[in-house]
Amino acid sequence: xxxxxxxxxxxxxxxxxxxxxxxxxxxxxxxxxxxxxxxxxxxxxxxxxxxxxxxxxxxxxxxxxxxxxxxxxxxxxxxxxxxxxxxxxxxxxxxxxxxxxxxxxxxxxxxxxxxxxxxxxxxxxxxxxxxxxxxxxxxxxxxxxxxxxxxxxxxxxxxxxxxxxxxxxxxxxxxxxxxxxxxxxxxxxxxxxxxxxxxxxxxxxxxxxxxxxxxxxxxxxxxxxxxxxxxxxxxxxxxxxxxxxxxxxxxxxxxxxxxxxxxxxxxxxxxxxxxxxxxxxxxxxxxxxxxxxxxxxxxxxxxxxxxxxxxxxxxxxxxxxxxxxxxxxxxxxxxxxxxxxxxxxxxxxxxxxxxxxxxxxxxxxxxxxxxxxxxxxxxxxxxxxxxxxxxxxxxxxxxxxxxxxxxxxxxxxxxxxxxxxxxxxxxxxxxxxxxxx
Amino acid sequence: xxxxxxxxxxxxxxxxxxxxxxxxxxxxxxxxxxxxxxxxxxxxxxxxxxxxxxxxxxxxxxxxxxxxxxxxxxxxxxxxxxxxxxxxxxxxxxxxxxxxxxxxxxxxxxxxxxxxxxxxxxxxxxxxxxxxxxxxxxxxxxxxxxxxxxxxxxxxxxxxxxxxxxxxxxxxxxxxxxxxxxxxxxxxxxxxxxxxxxxxxxxxxxxxxxxxxxxxxxxxxxxxxxxxxxxxxxxxxxxxxxxxxxxxxxxxxxxxxxxxxxxxxxxxxxxxxxxxxxxxxxxxxxxxxxxxxxxxxxxxxxxxxxxxxxxxxxxxxxxxxxxxxxxxxxxxxxxxxxxxxxxxxxxxxxxxxxxxxxxxxxxxxxxxxxxxxxxxxxxxxxxxxxxxxxxxxxxxxxxxxxxxxxxxxxxxxxxxxxxxxxxxxxxxxxxxxxxxxxxxxxxxxxxxxxxxxxxxxxxxxxxxxxxxxxxxxxxxxxxxx
Numbered sequence: 001x002x003x004x005x006x007x008x009x010x011x012x013x014x015x016x017x018x019x020x021x022x023x024x025x026x027x028x029x030x031x032x033x034x035x036x037x038x039x040x041x042x043x044x045x046x047x048x049x050x051x052x053x054x055x056x057x058x059x060x061x062x063x064x065x066x067x068x069x070x071x072x073x074x075x076x077x078x079x080x081x082x083x084x085x086x087x088x089x090x091x092x093x094x095x096x097x098x099x100x101x102x103x104x105x106x107x108x109x110x111x112x113x114x115x116x117x118x119x120x121x122x123x124x125x126x127x128x129x130x131x132x133x134x135x136x137x138x139x140x141x142x143x144x145x146x147x148x149x150x151x152x153x154x155x156x157x158x159x160x161x162x163x164x165x166x167x168x169x170x171x172x173x174x175x176x177x178x179x180x181x182x183x184x185x186x187x188x189x190x191x192x193x194x195x196x197x198x199x200x201x202x203x204x205x206x207x208x209x210x211x212x213x214x215x216x217x218x219x220x221x222x223x224x225x226x227x228x229x230x231x232x233x234x235x236x237x238x239x240x241x242x243x244x245x246x247x248x249x250x251x252x253x254x255x256x257x258x259x260x261x262x263x264x265x266x267x268x269x270x271x272x273x274x275x276x277x278x279x280x281x282x283x284x285x286x287x288x289x290x291x292x293x294x295x296x297x298x299x300x301x302x303x304x305x306x307x308x309x310x311x312x313x314x315x316x317x318x319x320x321x322x323x324x325x326x327x328x329x330x331x332x333x334x335x336x337x338x339x340x341x342x343x344x345x346x347x348x349x350x351x352x353x354x355x356x357x358x359x360x361x362x363x364x365x366x367x368x369x370x371x372x373x374x375x376x377x378x379x380x381x382x383x384x385x386x387x388x389x390x391x392x393x394x395x396x397x398x399x400x401x402x403x404x405x406x407x408x409x410x411x412x413x414x415x416x417x418x419x420x421x422x423x424x425x426x427x428x429x430x431x432x433x434x435x436x437x
Numbered sequence: 438x439x440x441x442x443x444x445x446x447x448x449x450x451x452x453x454x455x456x457x458x459x460x461x462x463x464x465x466x467x468x469x470x471x472x473x474x475x476x477x478x479x480x481x482x483x484x485x486x487x488x489x490x491x492x493x494x495x496x497x498x499x500x501x502x503x504x505x506x507x508x509x510x511x512x513x514x515x516x517x518x519x520x521x522x523x524x525x526x527x528x529x530x531x532x533x534x535x536x537x538x539x540x541x542x543x544x545x546x547x548x549x550x551x552x553x554x555x556x557x558x559x560x561x562x563x564x565x566x567x568x569x570x571x572x573x574x575x576x577x578x579x580x581x582x583x584x585x586x587x588x589x590x591x592x593x594x595x596x597x598x599x600x601x602x603x604x605x606x607x608x609x610x611x612x613x614x615x616x617x618x619x620x621x622x623x624x625x626x627x628x629x630x631x632x633x634x635x636x637x638x639x640x641x642x643x644x645x646x647x648x649x650x651x652x653x654x655x656x657x658x659x660x661x662x663x664x665x666x667x668x669x670x671x672x673x674x675x676x677x678x679x680x681x682x683x684x685x686x687x688x689x690x691x692x693x694x695x696x697x698x699x700x701x702x703x704x705x706x707x708x709x710x711x712x713x714x715x716x717x718x719x720x721x722x723x724x725x726x727x728x729x730x731x732x733x734x735x736x737x738x739x740x741x742x743x744x745x746x747x748x749x750x751x752x753x754x755x756x757x758x759x760x761x762x763x764x765x766x767x768x769x770x771x772x773x774x775x776x777x778x779x780x781x782x783x784x785x786x787x788x789x790x791x792x793x794x795x796x797x798x799x800x801x802x803x804x805x806x807x808x809x810x811x812x813x814x815x816x817x818x819x820x821x822x823x824x825x826x827x828x829x830x831x832x833x834x835x836x837x838x839x840x841x842x843x844x845x846x847x848x849x850x851x852x853x854x855x856x857x858x859x860x861x862x863x864x865x866x867x868x869x870x871x872x873x874x875x876x877x878x879x880x881x882x883x884x885x886x887x888x889x890x891x892x893x894x895x896x897x898x899x900x901x902x903x904x905x906x907x908x909x910x911x912x913x914x915x916x917x918x
Contacts, residue, residue, distance in 0.1 A: 046508070349850055352850060353846070356844075356856075362860045363838040365834060370858060373854070373856040373857075374855045375855075
C-alpha cells in the first residue's frame, strides 16, 4: 500500500487513540483532508525541482511505534551536551521520556505538546498560535493531522530563559522503519529571550523518516536563537519545516548544521510582521556518500526598515548532492529593507552536485538587496603557501575548508555549542585542530 | 524647479509611443486560423520543396500535443491561436533592383524609423535585409558579400537555393519540438534571414535585419539561421519597432546560431515593439526562442536591448559543446507602465575549459515587472568550466517590481561559478554628489542610468549604438544622455 493511503487510513485509529480538545481535533480533521488532496510533493513542483522524496518514502513505515523502550542512559550519553546546563526535552520514538528530560514551569513553560493540547491552562495560547503559521501544503498538513507530541515552549513577558533548551528526538530502531512527526510550538513574548538546540538522532540503522513542524512566534523585542544540529545516520531522513513570525524589533536567528542523514530537507520560512526586525539564517553543510541536503528558505519582508542575513556554506564530497533554494520577497510597503543572501559551495569530488537557486522578488524601490552565489575550489596558491610551510597537502586542504565553513560559526552565541560544532567540522574534514574556539 | 525622479517617472508614464504608425500597403493575407491546410498553404506560397512542407507539418502535429507554458513570471490574456492570420506579405512583390522601385510608402516608413536605406548604404556600410511583414523586400550589398562567398538572404530563398545547408542545420539547435512557441514557429514561419559565412572568412560588415510588425492582426513568425563555418567571424544585428495597435500581437521567433570550430558570432538585438498603452492595453507579445551552439574554440555573444513589448519571454542561450568555447550574454531590459519582461539566458557547459559571462541590467519603472531568469549548468564532462553572472536591477518608483531567478547547477568539481545580483534605486547621495558638482538632477539621473547600462551598451557595434540609444530614449527619455 502506498504510504499516503496508509497514512490516510490509519488516521481514524490515531484520532481515537490520541484524543484532544474539539478545536484541535477539528484542525486535525481538516488537515488530513488537505493531505488527502495534496499528497506528498513531487519534483514537478518548483520548490522540489532538485529533491525527490522517493528514496525516503519507499519504506513501509510504522505509524504507531511500540511503547517506550527502556533506553539506557549510557546508550545516548554521547549525544547529550554535558558541558552546559540545559532544560531537556527528550523524545524516544516520538514518545516523551520523562526520566531523561528536565522540564520546568517556573516563569517559563518548557513542557510537552500533548499536555499543552489537553490542559485548559494552555488553551488560550494554543488557540492563538497553534497551526497559525504553517502554510498549507502536503507535508505540513500531514504533520498537523498527526499532531500529538512535541515541544511546547512559552517564554513569558520580560523573561530571559535562564538556560538553553534542548529538544532531542531519538529513534531506537525497535520498528523496522519508523515515521516520526514531532510538532513543536515556541512562543516568545515581549522582551524575552530564549536559546534552543534541536537534534534528531537514530540509534540503529533502521530507516527513519522525520517530518517535523516547528512554529515560532517572536513578539516585540524578543530574541530567539535556534540551533539545529543534523548529524544523523545515513539511513534516516529528515524533513524539517520551521516557520517563524516576528513582530517589531525582534531578532531571530536560525543556524542549521547539516553533517549527515540520507535526505535532509530544511524548509525555513521567516515572516516579518513588524518594523525594524532582524532575521538571520545561517548554515553549514558538510556531507559525503550519497547524502542529500536541501535548504529551502524564504524571508518575507512585509514592513519597512527590516533586515535579513542569509549565509549558507556547503562542502560536498563523493556523490553527495546539495541544494540551496533561497527566496527573498520584499513587499511594496517594505521600504528601506536590507536583505543579504549568500551561498558558497565547494565541490570536492567529481560526482558531487550542487544546485543553487537564490531568488529575489522585489516590489519596493528604496531597498538594498543583494545575493551572491559561488561554486568553486580551494585556492591553489593558498594550498601552496601552507604546503611550503610544511603542512601536508591533505591537512592544508582540511584547514582551508575549515576556514571556509568557519565564519558561519562566528554568530553562534552559545560557546559550548560553538566548540562542539567546531569539533564536528574538524572531525568531518579529518583534521586535528589543536585549538578550540 | 528642480527635475526630480518623480518628474522623470511622470514623464516616463506620459511618454507616448513615438513610432506608432501604420503603413498602408496592400497585403496578401491568408485566412485566419491554423490547421494542416494553412501550414501546407504557407509552404506552397513560399514555393517550398516537399521536405520542408513535411518538416513544418511534423512541427505542427507536435505543437498540437503541447501546452502553453505557464512557468514564466508574466500574466497576460493568452492569445487565441485560431484568430491569427499566419501569413501576410507586402503585395508588391517580387524583388527590386534599386531603391527607386520600392514602394515610396515603405521608404517613408523607414525614414520615420530613422534608418534611411540610402544613408546606411552609403555611410554605415551595413547590408540591410529589410523584412517587412515577413517577406524580404530588399537586400543590399549582396554583391560585396557574394564576392567573399557569404550567403545572406531570406530563409525562403535559402530553402530554394541552398537546401543542403538549410536541411543540415535548421532545427539542429532549436529542435522543432523544443517548446510550444518554437514548435508553432517551425510550423508556420513566414520568413526570416539566413546567413552563412564560409571557412576562414571574416564578414567585412555588420549584417542587419529590421523587423516590423505591420499588418493588423498578423502574427509574426521569423526564423533566423546563422551559420559561421570554421574560423569565420560575423556580427549580426537585429532591430525592431512596431506600429501602435490596440489588440495584442503575437511574435514567436526562432533564432538559431551555429558557430563551428574557431568561429565567432556576435548577435545584437534592439527590440522596441509597441509596449502597450499607459493603461496596459495592447502591446506585442514577444515569445522568442534564441539559441546558439558553439563547437571547439568557438564564441557566441548575445547582446540585447529590450525596451518594447507588453510581454517578453526570451532567453538567448548558448550550448557550449566544444572544448574552450565561450558564451556571452549582455542584456538591458527596460520596462515601463504595465510591461512585463521575463528574460535571461541559459549557459549549458558541456565541453572542457568552457567559459561564460552573463551581464544583465534590468530597469523597471511605472507598474512594470522585470524578471531575470537564468540557468548556468555545468555538466560532469565540463572540466574547468567558468561562469560569471551579474544581474543588477534598478527600480524607479514603488509600483514596479524586479525579480531574479537564477538556477545554478554544477556537476563538476573543477567548476567555478559566481553569481551576483543587486537591486537598488538611484541613490539620493549619488544625485547629491552630481548636484554638488553643478550637474542638474535631470542630467544626473541620465548619467547614472547611462553608467548603469554602460557595460552592455558598450558591447553593441558602433553602427548600432546610435539606434540603440534612440530606442532606449523612448522608454527612458531624459535619463539616457
